[in-house]
Amino acid sequence: MNVQIEKAKLSSVKRKRWFTLSPEKSPFFYLLPMIIFMAIMVAYPIGRVFYLSFTQNILTRPDLVGAFIGLENYITLFSSAEFWETLGRTAVWTTLSVVGKTLIGFGIAWMLSKDIAFKRFYMLLLMIPWVTPMVVAAVAWRWIYDGQFGMLNYILMQVNILQEPYVWLGNKMSAFIATAVTDMWVGIPFMAMMFLAGLQSISVELLESASMDGASSFQRLIHIVLPIMKPIILVATTLSAIWTFNSFGVIWPLTRGGPVDATQTLIIEAYKRSFGAFDMGMGATVAVVIFFILLMFTILYKRLLMKQEEM
DSSP: HHHHHHHHHHHHHHHHHHHHTTTTTTTTTHHHHHHHHHHHIIIHHHHHHHHHEHHHHHHOOOOGGEEEOOHHHHHHHHHHHHHHHHHHHHHHHHHHHHHHHHHHHHHHHHHHOOOTTHHHHHHHHHHHHHSOOOHHHHHHHHHOOOTOHHHHHHHHHTSSSSSSOOOGGGGGGHHHHHHHHHHHHHHHHHHHHHHHHHHHHHHHHHHEEEEHHHHHHHHIIIIIIIHHHHHHHHHHHHHHHHHHHHHOOHHHHHTTTOOOTTTTHHHHHHHHIIIIIIIHHHHHHHHHHHHHHHHHHHHHHHHHHHHHHHO
16 A cells, blocks of 8 residues: 555656756756747648648639648549559659669779779769759759750760760650659769768678688679678668659759659659649648658668568
């Protein structure tokens, strides 16, 4: 009986400490600034977007601003063939870019992990795309792809690969690939640095022992390096996939989603619906769909990472 009374007193004291006005005794006041910040900067915008997705909010129609329509926006969106085409295009574009970043980034990291001349200089060059603002990089690449004055056409014509200028951003397939290549250029340094850090953590003695046992460079890569690098590759590719899926600063300055929606991804569609057609309700609906897709992707990544740690 006395033990229960003591526990009740202790619980009462803890509650009092939580709500006390003394910062020295209560953690509440230490957490309050962060709680307020998260509520204003994260919770409110997310909640506002969710609310807008349940409304008919067309800014050019004052009579339709704020009208609650429930799931009608979602039904309209999911019944649209254009949405599913955009979703598939986004998945292909993201996969192409992330695979390119991963393979090229790992190749660069593999070379930089060796004892080569001018290694610091190469690493400095590698950081240029990473420190360049994304919009500036996209505008620079737009000039490179220019059909009349672009450097790419000039080089290809000088080596007789092209006989006449080609409008890279004016054709559907070439524009799709060009935007993915530009996104690769921006993201490769991050992947290379992540992989380089992982490669430098691998024991040199382990690799030398495998070499003395007769393992070739390819066998050491497959059976030693990649298994050790698997968690780092998983983290790097997951982060890259999330950033690429949400990539707006590359596609919009280059093509604005064209030509004929060939490079329109979900994030571009959300922007066009919100600030092009001024349909804030439908734009918010697309944004919510993007949120849930990335949320499921993140949950899958967390499970894979936890499974990897248990192995």
